[in-house]
Amino acid sequence: MTNGFSQLAIASFVAIAASSPAFGQSLANRIASASDRSVQFTYAARPGVCGDGRTYISTGSGNFYGSFYSDAADKCQPGPVRVVIDLADRNVVAVRTFVGASSPGTDPGVADLGNVNPVEAAEYLLGVATRADGRVGRDAIFAALLGDKVDATSRLLEIGRDQNRPLETRRAALSGLVRSEAPQLDRIGAALVQIATNENDVQGVRTQALSVLSRLDHGAGIQPLVQLASGNINSWIGRESMRVLSSSGDPRARQFLRSSAQRTDLPDELLAVAIRGLGRNYVTGQDANLLRSLYPRLTGERSRDAVLASLSELGGNDNVQWLIGVVRDEKLTPEQRRRALEYLSRAGATTPSLLALYDPTPDPQLRSALIGIYARLADKAATDKLVWIARNETNLQLKRRAISALSRNSDPTIRQALQDIVER
Template identity: 30%
Template sequence: MNTRAWCVVRGAWLLLIAASTATAQTLEKRVAAAPDGSVRFSFDARPGVYGNGRNMISWDCDKGNCRNRQVDGNWNDHDDWETPCDSGPVRVALSKSGGRILDLRVYVGGQWRTSTSATDLGMVGTKEAASYLLALALRDESRAAEKAIFPAVLADSVTIWPDLLKIAKSEDVSRKVRRSAVFWLGQAAGDAATRGLTDLVDDGRADREVRESAVFALSQRPRDEGVPALIRIAKENKDPDLRRKAIFWLGQSDDPRALALFEELLTRP
């Protein structure tokens, strides 16, 4: 083999090793190895998630109608985005200083500008991205913790409600982070998420505000899941304030089962 051919083969081999190493490394290790400054990564968004690449993210969208939308009025981050609006990917920009993640920003759609000093880790798997973000929330070392939950919720083909419930119940994280976890737990799919919220409301050892957040989260569940749970709280929970909150949210539901409960309570001897 001549020298030129050997150089080509050796170069290809080194590239293959580098790619394999990057794949084998966890996202956490790759972020830890990155220098201070902005560290960016992207991942696939779940169906029904759209954004304009800078300050607007919508989710639970179907045929042009979106149930939920977040608009950030502070989007003076011109070095981070290029638009237009589309269905992905989810893009996360971490602010790293002294080896710690101090803050993060999340976008959907558009693309990163290349003329910055940021470290771009490229596209990562949704499971790995969600795991990293939820671990960041659970560590609760900075204001990035509360913000980390939202992009995890947007990840495609990942079930995160068990992790959200773990965060909501943890006494090692701040009330603000726990309330954020409870809110997004209310948006999660499945009967198990509803049961988790109900158990959290019934847990007399849990923080009062977190339990109140769980009542609200139940009001955001589909009617056939949330209304029966709220009715049970209104009738059986030992905390009068939680019962009142359950009754309030039932009053917003326009559900005949709620009206039947009100009639029962009002006509009770």
């Protein structure tokens, strides 16, 4: 009796399954055989992915795609993923992706294939990416990586290496590797280094490979980047690796930048990249001290400028006073002092400190630069100084420059002062 019941149950299941339109057909075949111009299917989203079903998708960590408004965060629903495939002559011409429950029913003209396995969906979408032209490949990869329990590492590497794929598709494939599982990170890191160092490939893909290295989980790509930057100081790969490391907050990257900034054998361009990286987002007070101490030893224009720019952006009294000291240092060339003055004006120097530089400075280039700064300041103290220069400066060129700056001032008092100077 039990045997008969089991056979009956199995027979019934087979009959029901066979009556389903999906029975024995892959997702690719179901889409290919669709008579409609658009086909949609849904699948479970991976943890952290949500959306409102229509206008935006969040992939976690503050990453939003589409049209997002701050008050919409409450409506972010954790799936399902809904993909709409637009077809023309049975070729995929667009991939549109949504996350979250949409309004009831299917859009007009769209055949609904129902819910599918996320792994099968990813397999189909990545297959589209390996063949598609234009932006379709990029959009297909984005949709594939939203699915739950999808491991696309091998396919993404395959697409990333394929020089016959569109640049944007290859870059999207490499970007998708950022979320890879820990056991695969060494393999992925080695593959990315291989792509980045392939001189026969396009720079857009090589640059993307370096960028992805810097963003791999657990900092798995930092050491390979350090090796590339330190071992290729005279080539593109060394410069780009240093540039990528300069944006990293990883402590190993920061220490490498400090060491690189103190090297005397680096090309000036590479040294400047290290210095700028050291002086940006993750800069410390000790880093600022190091940069100030490095400046007198630097001989290259780019590296010296990198120190000035970094300290100017950092601001603060210590850096302002140091920049004033550079402007006043008569052992430096007029051009070096003028560059320091330009950065000083952006560093938060007060008007009185800038006004105090004019009289002790005999150099016409510096005085001319100061007149330009006073004109930009346009406050009363700076304007009064321009009037004083227009009246008392013996250098006719500087006198004319001050008068020209004042001529743009509509204040009646200033216009009267100008008339008196001209008529004198």
